[in-house]
Amino acid sequence: MRFNFRPQSHWRFKRFRYRTEVLRCASCGTVNVTPRPVCRRCRSRNLLREELPERGRLVAFTVVKSPTEEHKELAPYIVGLVEFEDGTRVVTQITDSDPEELRTGMTVERVVRKITHDGDSGIIVYGFKFRPLVS
Numbered sequence: 001m002r003f004n005f006r007p008q009s010h011w012r013f014k015r016f017r018y019r020t021e022v023l024r025c026a027s028c029g030t031v032n033v034t035p036r037p038v039c040r041r042c043r044s045r046n047l048l049r050e051e052l053p054e055r056g057r058l059v060a061f062t063v064v065k066s067p068t069e070e071h072k073e074l075a076p077y078i079v080g081l082v083e084f085e086d087g088t089r090v091v092t093q094i095t096d097s098d099p100e101e102l103r104t105g106m107t108v109e110r111v112v113r114k115i116t117h118d119g120d121s122g123i124i125v126y127g128f129k130f131r132p133l134v135s
């Protein structure tokens with residue numbers, strides 16, 4: 001994932017930053033979590049907006065200690081594979097938790113969090129992450 005937005009594109013993609021919509025490919029079913037004109041898997045342009053479910057199941061996770069340059073300030077952070085009831089899977093950041101608290105199979109819930117900070121424009125980009133279910 002790469003975020004290098006100028007203010008103009010930021011506003012164009014606002015829906016994706018502040019809300020929790022993804023683009024599901026009508027051709028192959030792949031969920032595209034970042035705004036894009038074509039499906040990342042099959043290059044289809046037939047993409048449908050879809051709201052992500054609020055809860056899912058943590059299938060796998062890993063701690064990223066050496067991220068790419070643009071995510072350096074976030075390190076270390078947790079990346080997880082989350083599966084929803086319909087079998088859809090997304091790779092997403094897991095927040096508000098330590099790796100020791102996480103178990104595969106546990107229920108996670110969607111939250112909106114700061115994703116990155118664009119140093120040039122001063123814009124803080126928000127988007128969805130998941131965290132262990134707080135009951």
Ligand SMILES: [Zn+2]
Nearest residue numbers: 025028039042
């Ligand atoms: Zn596709």
